[in-house]
Amino acid sequence: MTKSVTLSVKDGKIREAVNSFLKELFNKKTIDAMLVPLAHPAGTNVVQALVTKAVFVDKADVFAPVMPVNSARLIQSITRLTTVDRKTAVVLRPCEMRALIELAKLKQVQLDKLVLIGIDCPGAYAVNNYPKFAAEKKSDDFVKAGFQWAEDTMLRTGCQICEYPYPLTADITIGMLGLDPSKQILIQANSAQGEEILSKAGMSLEIDSDLAQKRQTAITKFAGEIKERRKEFFEKTKREIGGIEKLSKVFAQCIKCQNCRQACPVCYCRECFFISPTFELDADRYLRQAEKKGALRMPSDTLLFHLTRMNHMGNSCVGCGACEEACPNDIPLLKIFQLAGSEVQELFSYVPGRSLEESLPATAFKEKEFEQIGEK
Amino acid sequence: MQEKVGAVLVIGGGVGGIRTAFDLAESGFKVYLTDRSPGIGGTLYQLETWFPDNQCELCKLLPVFNRDECSQFCLRRDLSHPNIELIPNSSVTKLTGEPGNFKATLNIKSRWVIEEKCTACGLCAGVCPVEVDDEFNRGLQKRKAIYVRNPQSVPNVYSIDHENCTKCGKCVTICPTKAIALNMPDTKRELAVGAVIVSSGSNEFDVSRIGQYGYGRYANVLTNIQLERLLANTGPTGGELLRPSDKKAPNKIAILQCVGSRDTERNYCSEVCCMYALKESIMLKKQYPDTEVTIFYMDIRAFGKDYYRYHLRAQDSGVKFARCRVSRIRENPKSKNLFLLARAEDGKSISSEYDMVVLSAAQCPSPHLSELGKILNIHTNQWGFVETPEFYPTRTSHNGIFVSGSASGPSDICETVLKSSAAACEAATVISSARHQSETKTSEHEHKAEQDEEAKIAIFVCHCGEEIGAVVDFEKTLASTKKLLNVVTVEDVGFLCQKETLEKIKRSVTKTGANRVIMAACAPYHYYRLFNDTLNEVGIDASMWQLVNFREELAWVHKDKRDLATAKAQNLLAMAVDRLRTQETLTAQVMAVTPKCLIVGGGISGLTSALFLAEQGFEVDIVERTGELGGHSRQIYFDSPQSFVKGIIEKVNNNLKIKINLNSEVIGISGNAGNYKARIKSTDGKIAETNHGAIIIATGAKDYQPTEYLYGKDKRVITQHELQKRLAEWKLDKASTVVMIQCVGSRNNAHPYCNRVCCSEAIANAIKIKEKSPDTQVFILNRDIMTYGFKEQNYTKAREAGVLFQRYEAGKEPEVNTSNRTLTVAVNDPGLPGKLEIETDLLVLSTGYVAEDNQTLAKMLSLELTADGFFKEVDTKFRPVDTIIDGIFITGLANAPRNLGEKIIEAQAAAQRTANLLSRDKIKSGRVISEVDAHRCSCCGICVEVCPFEARYLDEDNKVAVVKEILCQGCGICATACPNGAAKLRSLKDKQVFSMIDAAF
Amino acid sequence: MAETKEQFEPKIIGFLCNWCTGAASDLAGTTRAQYPPNVHPIRVMCSGTVDPVYMIKALLSGADSVMMGGCHPGDCHYVSGNYKARRRVAMLKQIFKSLGLDDNRVWARWISASEGPEFAKFMNQITEETRKQGPSSMANDWAI
Incomplete structure (x- = not known):
């Protein structure tokens, strides 16, 4: 009515x-x-x-x-x-x-x-x-x-x-x-x-x-x-950015300025994980990280940043595109985050912003779900 | 009178002994936990899974408060608590003295292995030429004469079985630590204890005595423990079900119930076997869906909390049920298949072929119990179980000696655990004046690492003889490790666990000024405490040292991969170094405790808990909604229970430590374990505020009000309670026929649970009728008769007295009609065509309980309810009276239906669990708990929502999440949920994990 | 890299819970079950402690696979940690799938304290399957 x-x-x-x-x-x-x-x-x-x-x-x-x-x-x-x-x-x-x-x-x-x-x-x-x-x-x-x-x-x-x-x-x-x-x-x-x-x-x-x-x-x-x-769009996006090589290419221009997370309405942390003590490293650690692959891109942890952010806010991503607008280097963030965001939301049958009553997937669980995970 | 001794001797280290030991240890008493066998665990350790989740969860027995005192590992691996001394291989030979002050003499059988020296490397067993049947696996495989009881025995030390050892000396030669002494004599030890608890468990009935089943002659006839071992991962087949004769997977399995019980010789129900069989069959169906599993039974006695649901689950998973007793088994000598001969309910004989038959063997008293009974001077009953009074089922005929678990009669894990806490409560009551007198004092050392001091890490690497040395290239490992930042010394020390080595380590730590230590040795279960104590002495706090497992997780599993194993060893050390570099000294939070308990509900359960707490010296406030104490027990009309209840009420009334608030209700609770604030409102509108350290919910349940079978419409239809009232006054003269219907309002869709007590009540009433009026015909229409344990005798007695038992099936409930003023009950006989019609004068409905409207209270206390509306316990088996909110306990009908004796046990158990918390002035949180970086916290509340223990809340004023340290169990789930690292788990902060990952390769 | 597939030794990080999988790993040792040394264990209290970020970090820092071991659902020392962990792994795997990253390199397995042989079997499985997959490009790309 x-x-x-x-x-x-x-x-x-x-x-x-x-x-x-x-x-x-x-x-x-x-x-x-x-x-x-x-x-x-x-x-x-x-x-x-x-x-x-x-x-x-x-x-x-x-x-x-x-x-x-x-x-x-x-x-x-x-x-x-x-x-x-x-x-x-x-x-x-x-x-x-x-x-x-x-x-x-x-x-x-x-x-x-x-x-x-x-x-x-x-x-x-x-x-x-x-x-x-x-x-x-x-x-x-x-x-x-x-x-x-x-x-x-x-x-x-x-x-x-x-x-x-x-x-x-x-x-x-x-x-x-x-x-x-x-x-x-x-x-x-x-x-x-x-x-x-x-x-x-x-x-x-x-x-x-x-x-x-x-x-x-x-x-x-x-x-x-x-x-x-959307389906078509995501399929196209997957062709464009899918896989580590293409993803690496997409994020090649990232300067880790974190404008995306600053603009993101659901990235609500007062201070991002990526400026926490976890990322304050000794020179020794940087050098050892570099040793592993022979070279370490600086600023480091670019992809880690984006994947982590996705993991944190993917379920709540409303697709407003503020991230993409905020990116100084025109990285197609909306595409990437909506692609992953909408697919994880589907996984939990969760629509961000649909209802206050719907609990955030990060705080809930069901005894009967994802039962193939962890089993032989 | 002499001063009392604050120590208790617990005889038997099975689940009951362990529960009792923890309860007493936690509440400030010293415990000697003894066992006849070389390791603890009893029957329980032979099983790997159980009801309700078919998982283990044994670790839930561990203490919740002051948990750092105790080992924080799987109990199958380690049990250590400063107040508990394990004395395996021991038996009591003498007991003198009086309650509060006994002298017990133990004979400690020598292992012929020096415990401190044995590293459990197992070389000895490798060379031992003697092979004997392995009793842990019930003969399904062999063990050597030098052996451990099971792969991870607690304590994890080898023993030599004197009877079979040939003293060839091979083990002596090979032992790298010279730990074997073949002539080491047995020792005697005298212990001063204030109380004794017999927890010696039970044995399986020797099923070979039932010749017609062919156990011992037919290879594929097994006992249920043997089946458990076959299904066990640690069992002889690694969990694969292979029948003994041809090592093939069986396709058709029969499980036979009541083997050795419910017969003329042992006229009791073994109580546990139905649930055993249900579990085994559910597991079989899960693992082998195509295998046919049939349970041959008389009644499926699934009477405990949520047991009936489990019964239904077995049905749903395709398990077949055949209600008949198998008369004999014949083996096909060629195929080794088995023919079962039986007579079905309808009288027809059945004969079918199975690949494997499992006998649910009765629980019988341990064979040593009769001797022990004599030594302790306690009475045993006709079958040899310890005799106990009806209403204090953990007391024995000897004051100060108590009994728990199946030593006093068949008990499943849940009952055993309850009885064990109850026995602990009884013992603690006897010696409460000596609380804290015999405790082991843990020494506090000064810890040197300051928060901002630079890390100096000392690393000690154990060879464990050749065990590690043969696989890991030490030279290489040491060389690379020495180069790591902050490492001050890396030493190769031979056997790290030996006394001399530990002295050396202490000197080295002092010399190098190390403030952090890494021990690269074996699994933490073996020497954690020893290493910790040693390092504590030189100022290295528990949080500042770490064990790296070079043996079980490296050398023993990567034998032929020296290069890779060495690389892994190097990496593991580098990871540990990087974790420790940023490790901070952790201190536990300490909180004062209000030594007073609030009990909600003044029924028999609440009163019993109150009484025992008061007798242990704690103050109690009882809040009772009505104007009278006693609750449901007031409906008991027979003399003996009635006078018992009156006695309790009187004692409560006279106890100065108990304050009774009648006509009152709890309207608000705040605070947490150790310090609750309750608002109590009385009907006159007054509101009082009181402080309590703990809360016991004993709010009871409601009688089910039947709507079935013309109840309320025909005066001749009454409930068992109403019948009992009439019987007490004997107003039944006119009734020449009485029909009773069982399971009215239970075991149906609306109430899918068994009410446990109604069968026994009906039978007791039926016997009463028959005693007074032998000519009255009494029918009991039932689905399964739940006369578990010794109640079976009453079932027999009723049948002998002429009570007629008629079964009906679910969905084919009896029909009741009145026409021409006659009351007729018609019931389908499952065995016969047509219906049995009975004209009756009185129809008695066996109604059980339904949950009270518990929502309000549950919400107030953040407690969960079960699907049936009763309060939910943390763990059905191991923490049956604890709720998820620490410091709040449940007992009585608020938890689940129980009879009077069982209520007493449960109430005592709840009292004891409460006493554990209240017995210390201060409780300590764990060191490893979560914390909040207030500056970073966004106050989003995700951490609060995911915390399983309600150990966090949001401080809305300061916009920050706060940890209730005492409640935090240190799981770190909050830290994972927190996106920006404002929630942290001490000792495993994101920074530490990240650096470990960086150091990993 | 000059490594051929035959010689390739995968690097794996394993997060093992204190109560079940960690105990199983110990039991595997006691029973001398043999398995390859490719998995580097990190002990955590509960599988619920395993932040997906740790898994991402491991995979980007050189691990060819990452695993989380916990108690079987229904059996968690912390009541429901493994249920929560399961959700997180499901989500992480989905993100990987969505982005065309190899979600087969993210593993979870419930192994109870008595499943020593099962632990060893799993160690073999994860090592062999990772070996088959070859070196992870995520692990070896310096420019990400």
């Missing part, structure tokens, strides 16, 4: 419609603050901002095709130590939302008093590609062009193969999938809190509206298609 209201879009002005909806939440005092992407005055970026005055919501541009950071990380900064003391809405893309749920399981964010507003995501360009887009087009144009994850090759790789461009957990969804957003947008309440806020904002919720059903049908159709597309 869905509960939703239809937001009519006047004159095809999608951004305005969405912003006025968001502003209404402020005005009706359903929320006190909002983390929302605002157009940077420079015009070259859209950045998340923690807004406390409704007037700033006018600058919001939630569908602009740019995602400079995965905002789950920002919410981690805000709530890791204490919960927010007033109702704060966070407007997130689906991959940000999923990362947020993963971080909540890892106790890195506190969801209390947060209102999760998720959007159907048309994808994003690389930050440094965005100014070019922004110079010529507006986000409304981007949305009107339709959801073209497969076709728009300028989109970030992660967006092109995104499995969930719609939020899996949100109090309120700003839905556009399967609809004509230049006319109508669906505002759907997915939780008691979502319903309460929408009602308080004076919107009367419709049960199983045609629009909601239309969107649902589009999602179902998409889910079938994307599986195939």
Whole structure:
């Protein structure tokens, strides 16, 4: 059962419609603050901002095709130590939302008093590609062009193969999938809190509206298609990077700057294992390591770093591609991490960010599983 | 009266003796653990697996607290505790004195091998010309006259069997350490002890006495212990099932139950054999799925906690069951196959052919028990088991002498373990005033390595004669090792385990100023303690030295590969060096203990635990929900148990150390083992806060309220409890027919467990009826009659008194109807066509127990419940009253259904386990425990979730995970789960493992 | 490398748990079961202590195979360490598979304290199979 209201879009002005909806939440005092992407005055970026005055919501541009950071990380900064003391809405893309749920399981964010507003995501360009887009087009144009994850090759790789461009957990969804957003947008309440806020904002919720059903049908159709597309993509990736020689080639350009893990929303460690005392070695150790193969690449442990990181966060990888964006040398990290990530997730029938109730595979086990491992 | 002695003599080193010894040792008493054989372990070490997981888990017997005092290895390899002295090869010859102050004389049979000198290299056995049947493998293979009981005997020292030794002297010549002394005399030893515990175990019935089964004549007729040895990895076939006659795998196996028991001569049930047979058949089916396994039985007595599920599992795995007694076995002389002749339930005779027959031999008293009984002046019963009173089943006729395990009657491992803790409890109660008086004091030495001091590593390499020297190139190994960083000396020292060598090592450590030591020698099980004590004397702490196994893991297994073995030796030393370089001195965390116990539940179990704890000197708070003590036991209407229960209640009421809180409930618990804080709320709304070191859950269970068989609808349908009440007042005059139905509300889908007590209760009631009114017809409709152990006698007595037992099968339960005011019970006779219809005046339902609503309490204490809603123990066999949360114990019906005597045992066991914790002012954590690098911790909580012992929690204020050191068992699972190394396992930090890997090749 | 396959002596790191596999390795010695010296044991308390990172590190630092030995499922001194270890190995093997790395070089085996012969058999097996696979390119690539 869905509960939703239809937001009519006047004159095809999608951004305005969405912003006025968001502003209404402020005005009706359903929320006190909002983390929302605002157009940077420079015009070259859209950045998340923690807004406390409704007037700033006018600058919001939630569908602009740019995602400079995965905002789950920002919410981690805000709530890791204490919960927010007033109702704060966070407007997130689906991959940000999923990362947020993963971080909540890892106790890195506190969801209390947060209102999760998720959007159907048309994808994003690389930050440094965005100014070019922004110079010529507006986000409304981007949305009107339709959801073209497969076709728009300028989109970030992660967006092109995104499995969930719609939020899996949100109090309120700003839905556009399967609809004509230049006319109508669906505002759907997915939780008691979502319903309460929408009602308080004076919107009367419709049960199983045609629009909601239309969107649902589009999602179902998409889910079938994307599986195939991802499969093809992963097969291709395996051909490109599979095996130690190719992998070694891919990581040849790695400088071990660790930007990838810094940008990764689910790499939550305060300090990475790779800058721990375990890696503070005597000269003797370096030399002995070198002796083993005759030469030791420096900085050392490049592949160890990536494989370890994969082992640590693979189950929670939401495929946002922040790693790849952060890489100074354009190593196709998203491809590699989504490939391994999605396959380990499948192994545990785990979908990161699907539900708070689902325990992290690292903390659970079943007596009857992987029974061939360890046996003769 | 003389002062009491804080030491206990334990006779018999099987699982029972070991459990008792640990319990007493942990609670501050000295233990002499003796055994007639050259090594400990008893029957248990002949088995490799058991219910419920068909795994071993023997190590769960090891102490949880102060665990560094004890060896931390597989118990099949080593058992050492400062308070336990092992005295194998010994027998008691005299006992004088009184409870609290006995003098025991032991005769210690000489091994003809000097223990301190023997390195267990086995050269002696290699040259020994005498071959005899190996009793450990029940004659399935041979051993020499100089031998170890099993491949890794504890203690691991060779012995010469005097009877068979020809004194040829070959062993004397070859022994590299001159450890053999063929004329070494037996010795006598006098021990002052405060109590004695007989734990001498049992023997298998000599099945050759049943001539018609042909054991001893037919090669393929075996006993169940022989089958265990055939299935054992350490057995004669390496775990492969090969029948003796032709060493081929059998396709059809019959297992015969009750061989030598439940007959006229031994009218008792051997109790363990059903579970033995079930386990063996499950294992056979797993290993050889195509092999047909049939169990011939009378009743499958799977009555313990979760035993019935195991029975079902055997059925599911394809094991066949035939309810009949085999009358004889004939061998086909050519094929050596065996024909079984039997009469089935329907009276038809059966004859079928099997490749192998296994006889489930009865447990009989050890043949030495009668003599021992005389020496100790304790009574034995008609079969020769030690006689015990009904309600204190570990007491003997001699004050201060207690009995555990199967010495007092057939017992499986679980019962033995419970009885052993109970016996320990009884003994500790006698000598509680002498607690800590006879303990072995462990000396504390100063340790020299400081955290930031540079590592100086001394390495001592043992030749073990030619054992290591012949395989490893010492010159090469020493040369490369000397070059390693931080190594101050590498010495080739001959025999590392010999006294002179150890002196040399001490001097060398002092001279070189070494602060870390590597001993390259044999497996740690042999000399760990000796090496540790030696190194301690020169300031090398346990965490600062390491053993590298050059013998069992190197020389003995890579004999013809000198080059590779030498390279491996070099690498192993380099790895050890690199680990030790960054090793820190580890100190145990010490925590004060509140010597007071909280007991939740004032039933007979809780009261018994309370009483014994109080008598051992501990304070106890009892919290009882109702306004009255006694719980279920108040439903007992017969005189003797009733007065027993009253006696306990009175003693509890009069004991000043016990505080009783009636009409109260525990509403909150915080803290951990040693220091719990409980909030107790009484019905008048008052809340009290109390401190306790430990908690015993004795909250009982509920009576099953039947909905079956017109109960509640027809007044003539009652439960056994209601019947008992009527019987006590004798209100049954009018009943000329009484029908009892067993397993009402148990052994079904809703309650897939046996309630254990109902068969005995029904039979007791039936006998009562027959005594008062012999003409009353009594039918007991049953599925299997669970009169295990000596209860079998009552079963016989009931049949003799004319009680009619009628079997029914699951799924074909009796039908009960009322028409024309008559109450009719119809039941399918499995053996006959049609139904048996009985008109009855009274229908008695044997209902058992169902779990209380334990959820709230379980959640409050972080305890797990079983699928049936009872509290879950850590390990069914070895820690049956412990919960996963240290310092919280379970007893009584909250754990599983039990009868009164068994409840007493279990309650005493729980009291003893509690006393282990409460008996010291302070408890020590292990040295190797996990820790948190607070600066790195992200407070994600993964470590908390994966910790099996609830030894971690999140400090939400400081955003950091915290280790409860006392609870941490040092497994390191948290460290593995922690992604960035904020959780660390001391002694095996990531840095250390990484450097070992780097040093490996 | 000049080594031919016949001469190739694989280098293997084995993590053995203290309670079962470690005890089995000792028993193998006591019974003088012979096996090749290619496996270098590292004693850990529990198979649950074996961080997959150790296995990756070993494979990247020169090991041709790596193994983890623990108690049989249902028999863990620390209740469930081996179940957790099993999951981790499953995950590591999957990552290797996904990336086209040789997951056959990651081994696990449950060997109880009494399975001395089994331990020796396994040592033979892992050595021979690794030998068949040849030197691991992961172990020998200096540039990774």
